[in-house]
Amino acid sequence: MNAFLARRRSRARGTVTSPAGRIGRGLVNLAAAAGLVYLFLPIFVIVLFSFNKPKGRFNAVWQEFTLENWADPFKDRALVDALGVSLRVAGIATVVATFLGTLMALALVRYRFRGGQVTNLLLVLPLTAPEIVLGASLLTLFLEPHIVLANRQFTLGFTTIVLAHIMFCVSYVAMTVKARLRGFDWTLEDAAMDLGATPTRTFLRVTLPLITPGILAAALLSFALSIDDFIITYFVAGPATTTFPIRIFGQSRTATPPQINVLATMILVGSVAVLAAGTAWGRRRARRLGLA
Amino acid sequence: MIDRDPEGRKRARLAPWLLLAPGMVWLFLFFFFPLWTLARMSLSSRPSRFANPTFDWNWSNYGDAFSRYGEQFTRSFTYAALATLATLCIAYPIAYVIAFRGGAWKNVLLGLCVVPFFTNYLIRTLAWKTILGDQGPLVEALRSLGVLAADGRLLRTPLAVVGGLTYNFLPFMILPVYVALEKIDPRLVDAARDLYATTWRAFRKVVLPLSLPGVFAGSLLVFIPAAGDFVNAYYLGSAKTTMIGNVVQDQFLVQVDYPVAAALSFVFMAIVMVSVVVYARLLGTEDLA
Numbered sequence: 107m108n109a110f111l112a113r114r115r116s117r118a119r120g121t122v123t124s125p126a127g128r129i130g131r132g133l134v135n136l137a138a139a140a141g142l143v144y145l146f147l148p149i150f151v152i153v154l155f156s157f158n159k160p161k162g163r164f165n166a167v168w169q170e171f172t173l174e175n176w177a178d179p180f181k182d183r184a185l186v187d188a189l190g191v192s193l194r195v196a197g198i199a200t201v202v203a204t205f206l207g208t209l210m211a212l213a214l215v216r217y218r219f220r221g222g223q224v225t226n227l228l229l230v231l232p233l234t235a236p237e238i239v240l241g242a243s244l245l246t247l248f249l250e251p252h253i254v255l256a257n258r259q260f261t262l263g264f265t266t267i268v269l270a271h272i273m274f275c276v277s278y279v280a281m282t283v284k285a286r287l288r289g290f291d292w293t294l295e296d297a298a299m300d301l302g303a304t305p306t307r308t309f310l311r312v313t314l315p316l317i318t319p320g321i322l323a324a325a326l327l328s329f330a331l332s333i334d335d336f337i338i339t340y341f342v343a344g345p346a347t348t349t350f351p352i353r354i355f356g357q358s359r360t361a362t363p364p365q366i367n368v369l370a371t372m373i374l375v376g377s378v379a380v381l382a383a384g385t386a387w388g389r390r391r392a393r394r395l396g397l398a
Numbered sequence: 399m400i401d402r403d404p405e406g407r408k409r410a411r412l413a414p415w416l417l418l419a420p421g422m423v424w425l426f427l428f429f430f431f432p433l434w435t436l437a438r439m440s441l442s443s444r445p446s447r448f449a450n451p452t453f454d455w456n457w458s459n460y461g462d463a464f465s466r467y468g469e470q471f472t473r474s475f476t477y478a479a480l481a482t483l484a485t486l487c488i489a490y491p492i493a494y495v496i497a498f499r500g501g502a503w504k505n506v507l508l509g510l511c512v513v514p515f516f517t518n519y520l521i522r523t524l525a526w527k528t529i530l531g532d533q534g535p536l537v538e539a540l541r542s543l544g545v546l547a548a549d550g551r552l553l554r555t556p557l558a559v560v561g562g563l564t565y566n567f568l569p570f571m572i573l574p575v576y577v578a579l580e581k582i583d584p585r586l587v588d589a590a591r592d593l594y595a596t597t598w599r600a601f602r603k604v605v606l607p608l609s610l611p612g613v614f615a616g617s618l619l620v621f622i623p624a625a626g627d628f629v630n631a632y633y634l635g636s637a638k639t640t641m642i643g644n645v646v647q648d649q650f651l652v653q654v655d656y657p658v659a660a661a662l663s664f665v666f667m668a669i670v671m672v673s674v675v676v677y678a679r680l681l682g683t684e685d686l687a
Binding site for chain 1: 495510514518525528598633646
């Protein structure tokens with residue numbers, strides 16, 4: 107009887123009494139820890155090799171420690187220019203995709219209408235299509251002038267990259283905002299209107315502030331997707347326009363300067379800072395609005 | 399009058415369509431319509447290397463695609479399946495520990511899992527090329543341990559390609575599995591234990607079945623991009639490990655043989671869709687989102 111009670115009590119505290127259970131528990135923790143180490147191994151290598159002084163053109167074998175690369179991170183002009191192109195593409199694609207995707211999410215969550223289910227399905231399709239198929243299909247579209255696009259012949263370049271990026275970001279934005287809108291208390295809108303607010307004012311002063319965190323999360327996601335995209339971009343970029351990933355891919359055949367690692371480390375630290383700041387802002391805001 | 403819609407949604411005629419219209423037009427122009435042009439291209443023929451392809455119901459492109467690149471098809475799906483299995487084995491313990499033992503650290507730990515993927519995809523793959531390199535410490539250690547022969551290597555092997563695919567798509571498995579595990583009420587496990595189930599049995603009978611939707615979603619999110627990838631095979635593989643992505647890329651951008659490349663893409667997409675449906679039936683779950 108005592109043993110039984112002891113077992114129950116120990117289980118209530120979440121501990122496992124049998125030795126086999128303890129070993130199993132330890133093994134699972136160990137597997138998870140090993141998984142985390144595995145996740146960070148390449149990151150460690152990327153940061154480490156930003157301090158390497160490579161012999162020859164490829165930064166692939168460790169030679170000796172140097173701070174030279176960090177003293178001149180923007181030495182490779184073409185790489186920096188390519189990063190500039192990527193940032194501009196991501197900026198434009200994010201703004202347009204966030205706008206279009208948010209409207210779609212609002213329509214799907216806010217209203218009940220015939221065809222809502224089908225629209226949902228159509229939205230998911232671009233997410234399930236393999237990237238090479240998306241890239242290949244856009245390339246065939248841009249190559250051939252067609253009545254649907256006013257018989258316009260597209261020159262592959264900045265515009266076609268932006269058009270493609272908006273396309274694959276729209277679905278992600280719509281799905282993200284939709285997920286965040288579920289459970290939104292729409293009676294708040296009724297309350298505002300009962301108190302005499304016009305529909306426009308209600309949207310701007312009640313609905314929009316409440317859904318802002320979801321929209322921002324979606325915008326961040328599409329920015330990250332756009333700036334990282336290689337496969338689709340590679341198909342629609344053409345010879346003249348070079349984004350950051352395309353520059354790395356093209357260059358990696360002949361050289362991998364350590365500045366790639368320096369810029370990658372900077373981007374990593376920058377993104378973590380943005381993410382941390384965003385999370386902190388979201389928490390403070392939730393607490394202030396009494397949502398937490 | 400009682401509102402029967404729990405989410406308090408409104409019935410409206412025009413408003414939702416107005417909100418949907420701009421996005422739908424975009425998706426039509428740059429997703430559905432391009433697929434149609436790709437289909438047309440896959441049925442076109444190209445009289446000579448420099449002539450423009452013309453549409454003439456030329457089904458032989460599909461025959462060519464299969465007979466010439468059957469090997470790459472098989473390889474792509476084998477590698478992608480292996481990579482999906484490997485991500486599952488690595489991601490499940492991580493997601494499990496974060497969901498059930500993360501406590502106050504849950505969000506931080508989950509964030510840690512995503513942080514590595516803020517570096518560019520190509521740079522990450524290049525880092526693996528460095529790690530697996532012939533002069534790297536890993537190969538040296540394996541050689542001195544006798545796991546690898548004195549002239550054995552990791553780079554340019556199928557193992558390296560599958561390893562690269564596994565790494566690059568890991569977060570797509572961790573996140574959905576975590577979401578599924580997080581939803582499980584821990585009291586269900588307590589109930590199983592109270593009924594004298596061992597930890598293992600409680601896991602097998604309670605936790606595992608409830609986490610299957612996450613496993614399903616994660617497997618799709620890993621399998622589809624992995625099967626279509628060409629970057630890992632390009633950097634970590636050799637001429638003997640080319641995947642369908644390498645062929646499509648090469649045909650479109652180097653050989654400029656659009657009709658066959660378009661047929662290849664279509665066959666590839668069809669096989670992906672069919673395997674997704676078969677997998678959905680096998681696992682008995684159909685809610686994708």
